[in-house]
Amino acid sequence: MKKVLISKVGCETALGSGPEKLWLELLAGRSGIKPLTRFSCENYVSNLAAGIDDLAIPAGSSRHDDLLDRVADQVGPIPADSRLLVASTKGEIDRLQTACRHDEPVPASALFEPLLAKISRRFDLIDHGTNINAACASSTIAIARGAAMIAHGQAESVLVYAADLLSEFVFSGFSALQALSPTPARPFDAQRQGLNLGEAGAALLLTNEKRAGDSPLAQVAGWGAANDAHHVTAPARDGSGLILACREAMQRAGIDPDQVAAINAHGTGTPYNDAMELTAFDSLFGKKMPPLHGVKGSLGHTLGAAAALETIVGGFALTAKKIPGTVGCTDPEEVGMGRIGTATQSIDGDYLLTTNSGFGGINGALVLQGAAS
Amino acid sequence: MKALINGIGWITPAGFGQGHAANGQPLLAGELEIPTRKQIFAGIDRRFGRLDDFSRIGLGAATFCLRDAGAEEWSEKRRVGIVAASRYGCLRTDLDYLETMLSEQGKLASPNIFAYTLPNCFLGEAALRFGLTGNSMIINRHDPxxxxxxxxxxxxxSWTDQAGILAGIVDLTPPPELAADDDLPGSLFLLLERGPRPRIEPYGELVLQGDQLIFNGKEMSDLKELVASCLRIES
Known part of the structure; x- marks a missing residue:
């Protein structure tokens, strides 16, 4: 198995442009969640989200274009023979919504093929790309697959591009499901009421050692995925799918649970998700549960982009030997007591576990290793 | 990289079926009938009535595939994954959801329809019915x-410890403005496993060599040819 390194990254979130900015804002405990002005929220259970305010919409196009440009500019040139894996749950949903609102024909951009072609062109890649749709674990599964392709010698580099827009389509749906919090989300807090949606684009260039350059962010040392086989929209309360995914990821990385220095959890802020995760981590780590945190109190839930962002944050955390606080978690659930809170925590060790779970019962886990180690 | 093909099931314009009882090529263009619960499950299935059409055909084809392989019944969850390719995904469901969302400025947005606007949700439906705990994903790409x-x-x-994977395609008939000449509406799954199943004759061995798919020693050009070879019919 070849080593898999994260060689280049770029991201755009409600907290600004670029990975360094994201890291510093998270360390400062800032949140991009605020009242929405993009569409009326009068009939929804919340008006809060973490959108990117100044995303341009070219005439007849999608906010995706601007998001892609910004992320691609940060990443810069990459090898043209890199394979392309995209992780987006709803692609250019804003264009479909606009067409339907105006009784226009369904645009071709309702499919993923034009979006894949656009991303491939923007990064000057030969590969036309594949979109992976695994709900909120889409980019976990994409990174896992990209890592596997490199580890098994099928590719020298893989670009994972992950993005989802803040759209009324998705916002109204989560509102109808009563999953949105009317107040800023409080992941892992005993008083949490639900999630806030976010918007983001992120790219990670995964490479083998030969193509890694001088300063890779981190190594993707392990990955795992499992379905709960329990329910389509609710997590298995015993965390069985997440436990399987984490065990697979740790086994692939060749580590024991006590070597995990920190966890970047999915932490949506919904009562069931966060309880399930804590149950799973309790089962995996028991009294040796490492420090954990989540970023969705700052960035909102960015759906297909979530794991890509969290992997970038995980890389920075391993380098800095600390994890940012979890915005909103002022009164942690008992299981997480002493392990999660609003303050930055120091970490000691080389491995960080990052996890995501989504509709359709999917769970994904990645083990990151500090590049220096 | 190799596996045995132990089951085939489909819901296509050719009808509803499974490999060991097949008498013709299931991958045909034409009108697609959306199955009712009774056409798939003999017993009660309280969730089926809520499913969107995309999920119905995907779940139906996966069910017929497992039935064909003698793998429908289970007592303990199994490390079996599901990978499905789709060009149009759940676009029809998106359009249905948008109708509910746009009619009264979001007041009537349907939570039940929204839940199926993620195309991988039917994978969860299959996973929970059949105890499948492997990886599950929908892929979208140019895939002629x-x-x-x-x-x-x-x-x-080859790369994981999964015991098997249901692999296939799922697409509803697209809106006319997006239709392509080579559309094949419907769903078809193959059950790929490491070894044979008791009392079921495998269709044969499938090998991936580089980009080439080789079935029982012969290179396959596309899914139609692979299915025809499995069923020993004209492609």
Whole structure:
């Protein structure tokens, strides 16, 4: 198995442009969640989200274009023979919504093929790309697959591009499901009421050692995925799918649970998700549960982009030997007591576990290793 | 990278069926009938009535595939994954949801329809009915040969400890303005496993060599040819 390194990254979130900015804002405990002005929220259970305010919409196009440009500019040139894996749950949903609102024909951009072609062109890649749709674990599964392709010698580099827009389509749906919090989300807090949606684009260039350059962010040392086989929209309360995914990821990385220095959890802020995760981590780590945190109190839930962002944050955390606080978690659930809170925590060790779970019962886990180690 | 093909099931314009009882090529263009619960499950299935059409055909084809392989019944969850390729995904469901969302400025947005606007949700429906705890994903890409999901499944089997993968295609008839000449509406799954099943004759061995799919020693150009070879019919 070849080593898999994260060689280049770029991201755009409600907290600004670029990975360094994201890291510093998270360390400062800032949140991009605020009242929405993009569409009326009068009939929804919340008006809060973490959108990117100044995303341009070219005439007849999608906010995706601007998001892609910004992320691609940060990443810069990459090898043209890199394979392309995209992780987006709803692609250019804003264009479909606009067409339907105006009784226009369904645009071709309702499919993923034009979006894949656009991303491939923007990064000057030969590969036309594949979109992976695994709900909120889409980019976990994409990174896992990209890592596997490199580890098994099928590719020298893989670009994972992950993005989802803040759209009324998705916002109204989560509102109808009563999953949105009317107040800023409080992941892992005993008083949490639900999630806030976010918007983001992120790219990670995964490479083998030969193509890694001088300063890779981190190594993707392990990955795992499992379905709960329990329910389509609710997590298995015993965390069985997440436990399987984490065990697979740790086994692939060749580590024991006590070597995990920190966890970047999915932490949506919904009562069931966060309880399930804590149950799973309790089962995996028991009294040796490492420090954990989540970023969705700052960035909102960015759906297909979530794991890509969290992997970038995980890389920075391993380098800095600390994890940012979890915005909103002022009164942690008992299981997480002493392990999660609003303050930055120091970490000691080389491995960080990052996890995501989504509709359709999917769970994904990645083990990151500090590049220096 | 290799696996045995132990089951085939489909819901296509050719009808509803499974490999060991097949008498013709299931991958045909034409009108697609959406199955009712009784056409798939003999017993009560309280969730089926809520499913969107995309999920119905995907779940139906996966069910027939497992039935064909003698793998429908289970007592303990199994490390079996599902990989499905789709060009149009759940676009029809998106349009249905938008109707509910746009009519009264969001007041009537349907939570039940929204839940199926993620195309991987039907994978969860299959997983929970049949106890499948492997990886599960929908893939979208230009896939004229319709074998991308099968290639990914063979790689997953080679690179992980999963015992099997249901791999296939799922697409409803698209809106006319997006229709393409080579559309094949419907769903078809193959069950790829590491070894044979008791009392069921495998269709044969599938090998991935580089980009080439080789079935029983012969290179396959597309899914139609692979299915025809499995069923020993004209492609």
């Amino acid at each position: 040969d319709r074998v991308t999901a099968i290639r990914i499944a063979l790689e997953e089997l």
